[in-house]
Amino acid sequence: xxxxxxxxxxxxxxxxxxxxxxxxxxxxxxxxxxxxxxxxxxxxxxxxxxxxxxxxxxxxxxxxxxxxxxxxxxxxxxxxxxxxxxxxxxxxxxxxxxxxxxxxxxxxxxxxxxxxxxxxxxxxxxxxxxxxxxxxxxxxxxxxxxxxxxxxxxxxxxxxxxxxxxxxxxxxxxxxxxxxxxxxxxxxxxxxxxxxxxxxxxxxxxxxxxxxxxxxxxxxxxxxxxxxxxxxxxxxxxxxxxxxxxxxxxxxxxxxxxxxxxxxxxxxxxxxxxxxxxxxxxxxxxxxxxxxxxxxxxxxxxxxxxxxxxxxxxxxxxxxxxxxxxxxxxxxxxxxxxxxxxxxxxxxxxxxxxxxxxxxxxxxxxxxxxxxxxxxxxxxxxxxxxxxxxxxxxxxxxxxxxxxxxxxxxxxxxxxxxxxxxxxxxxxxxxxxxxxxxxxxxxxxxxxxxxxxxxxxxxxxxxxxxxxxxxxxxxxx
Amino acid sequence: xxxxxxxxxxxxxxxxxxxxxxxxxxxxxxxxxxxxxxxxxxxxxxxxxxxxxxxxxxxxxxxxxxxxxxxxxxxxxxxxxxxxxxxxxxxxxxxxxxxxxxxxxxxxxxxxxxxxxxxxxxxxxxxxxxxxxxxxxxx
Numbered sequence: 076x077x078x079x080x081x082x083x084x085x086x087x088x089x090x091x092x093x094x095x096x097x098x099x100x101x102x103x104x105x106x107x108x109x110x111x112x113x114x115x116x117x118x119x120x121x122x123x124x125x126x127x128x129x130x131x132x133x134x135x136x137x138x139x140x141x142x143x144x145x146x147x148x149x150x151x152x153x154x155x156x157x158x159x160x161x162x163x164x165x166x167x168x169x170x171x172x173x174x175x176x177x178x179x180x181x182x183x184x185x186x187x188x189x190x191x192x193x194x195x196x197x198x199x200x201x202x203x204x205x206x207x208x209x210x211x212x213x214x215x216x217x218x219x220x221x222x223x224x225x226x227x228x229x230x231x232x233x234x235x236x237x238x239x240x241x242x243x244x245x246x247x248x249x250x251x252x253x254x255x256x257x258x259x260x261x262x263x264x265x266x267x268x269x270x271x272x273x274x275x276x277x278x279x280x281x282x283x284x285x286x287x288x289x290x291x292x293x294x295x296x297x298x299x300x301x302x303x304x305x306x307x308x309x310x311x312x313x314x315x316x317x318x319x320x321x322x323x324x325x326x327x328x329x330x331x332x333x334x335x336x337x338x339x340x341x342x343x344x345x346x347x348x349x350x351x352x353x354x355x356x357x358x359x360x361x362x363x364x365x366x367x368x369x370x371x372x373x374x375x376x377x378x379x380x381x382x383x384x385x386x387x388x389x390x391x392x393x394x395x396x397x398x399x400x401x402x403x404x405x406x407x408x409x410x411x412x413x414x415x416x417x418x419x420x421x422x423x424x425x426x427x428x429x430x431x432x433x434x435x436x437x438x439x440x441x442x443x444x445x446x447x448x449x450x451x452x453x454x455x456x457x458x459x460x461x462x463x464x465x466x467x468x469x470x471x472x473x474x475x476x477x478x479x480x481x482x483x484x485x486x487x488x489x490x491x492x493x494x495x496x497x498x499x500x501x502x503x504x505x506x507x508x509x510x511x512x513x514x515x516x517x518x519x520x521x522x523x524x525x526x527x528x529x530x531x532x533x534x535x536x537x538x539x540x541x542x543x544x545x546x547x548x549x550x551x552x
Numbered sequence: 553x554x555x556x557x558x559x560x561x562x563x564x565x566x567x568x569x570x571x572x573x574x575x576x577x578x579x580x581x582x583x584x585x586x587x588x589x590x591x592x593x594x595x596x597x598x599x600x601x602x603x604x605x606x607x608x609x610x611x612x613x614x615x616x617x618x619x620x621x622x623x624x625x626x627x628x629x630x631x632x633x634x635x636x637x638x639x640x641x642x643x644x645x646x647x648x649x650x651x652x653x654x655x656x657x658x659x660x661x662x663x664x665x666x667x668x669x670x671x672x673x674x675x676x677x678x679x680x681x682x683x684x685x686x687x688x689x690x691x
Contacts, residue, residue, distance in 0.1 A: 195603070318597045355594070
């Protein structure tokens with residue numbers, strides 16, 4: 076791990092430049108995610124500013140970008156719709172507390188038990204949901220809406236071939252907003268959906284009754300938000316680790332996400348987490364250190380203070396086009412190959428994760444269902460023993476313990492054996508507990524009744540210990 | 553003569569062919585060393601991480617990808633070493649070759665990308681254009 080000084084000032088020039096690039100790319104996303112959550116654009120922008128600035132100091136993965144995200148926005152939709160924004164702020168604060176606890180109790184470590192089938196399902200369903208959230212903003216509004224979405228998509232995919240320094244979405248926004256303004260084409264703008272205030276966020280205490288009832292309302296949302304935030308943050312930190320070839324502190328990251336959300340709720344922001352897309356942009360643009368995240372947050376706020384009046388004039392179709400690009404970038408396109416090539420159970424876990432998320436609109440439910448399902452598959456797999464017969468030798472494959480003994484006993488019960496003497500080979504197996512020993516003894520007895528003697532061979536030392544400890548208690552000899 | 557030969561490899565069949573040519577050149581001079589450079593592409597980072605269980609598993613997976621080239625070099629008596637870079641393959645190879653002042657860059661004409669089969673690969677194109685030393689593109 077690098078020293079703190081290295082993490083801050085090891086790459087000053089690269090970090091400042093990449094931070095600026097990220098701030099530019101962050102604005103449309105923060106606004107779009109606010110719209111998904113059903114709140115004013117300022118809520119997402121304030122959140123992005125607060126989270127990015129705080130994470131720069133308290134995060135565990137230098138160079139990673141955290142802000143308002145789509146994954147979190149999707150979870151909070153029902154809360155905002157049914158109870159209003161003050162409850163969102165309260166839920167954000169509670170999310171922070173839960174995440175801090177996750178970090179303190181090192182629960183973040185458990186994230187490595189989330190199988191990759193679930194992770195793939197997570198990003199895919201996230202992409203599908205963000206896309207679905209865009210649909211009402213461009214289907215059946217006007218022909219010009221379709222035209223602008225299409226032009227935006229063409230621009231964001233072709234411009235990077237020629238212009239590498241400025242993010243293509245920014246060029247598309249500036250260009251198409253200018254076209255819309257000067258041509259007078261009727262298009263919905265961000266201003267139609269919310270307002271931009273050119274002020275810094277200020278400290279507020281959420282205006283909710285401090286009662287048990289309030290807690291009952293926000294707690295389920297906060298738990299979902301905490302889980303979704305940590306899953307995406309830890310996945311992102313792994314990606315940044317890989318891209319930079321460096322390590323990061325996962326528990327510090329969980330705690331940092333918590334601190335950032337906790338404070339964020341008091342400054343009128345919505346809960347956020349790390350962003351895969353923005354972090355990749357940051358590293359690609361040369362960002363490596365904490366400074367890049369700080370610059371991204373500060374420059375974002377600076378841009379809003381200076382250009383707020385213009386931001387509301389951005390046509391919605393342009394924002395929709397950019398969001399479609401984000402979906403395409405988020406989706407894991409190798410999933411189709413994965414569905415064909417991966418083990419059947421893994422493919423099923425991935426599909427179930429996606430289906431449950433798209434069904435419930437809650438990423439955390441998909442993750443939990445996916446983890447449970449793959450745990451069940453794992454237990455089924457580990458608790459089956461396969462026995463292969465080679466002449467008079469029976470080779471046991473798999474683990475012998477309380478859950479697998481039935482299969483083991485039944486095999487010998489139902490097997491027709493002609494020989495008078497057989498060997499049971501344990502070189503590919505191991506006995507884990509008393510049930511395993513008991514089942515072996517039962518099989519020996521069973522065969523003895525049929526006049527077959529048994530030799531147990533190639534038992535490893537730990538298994539033999541359990542066996543000898545219990546064999547002295549055998550009922551007959 | 554060419555002492556420090558950089559062999560850019562993506563693990564494809566083309567890279568193996570390039571390795572064969574690099575060995576031919578290196579065998580002319582006892583002091584020659586081949587440096588196999590493998591670039592971990594930024595654009596594949598997300599998908600690589602998603603499809604691997606741990607960073608260790610990913611490391612093995614990448615080593616496997618490059619194994620054909622390394623196996624071939626192992627069977628020869630030429631001195632070689634491997635370097636893994638991270639970034640955008642073309643520019644990363646160019647930057648490294650120029651910084652290290654290598655004597656020769658050897659690269660396959662195209663890599664793994666099926667879409668570009670018809671054309672000269674974009675990576676080899678970029679390397680050819682921008683590298684400061686002689687470059688050998690192997691068909």
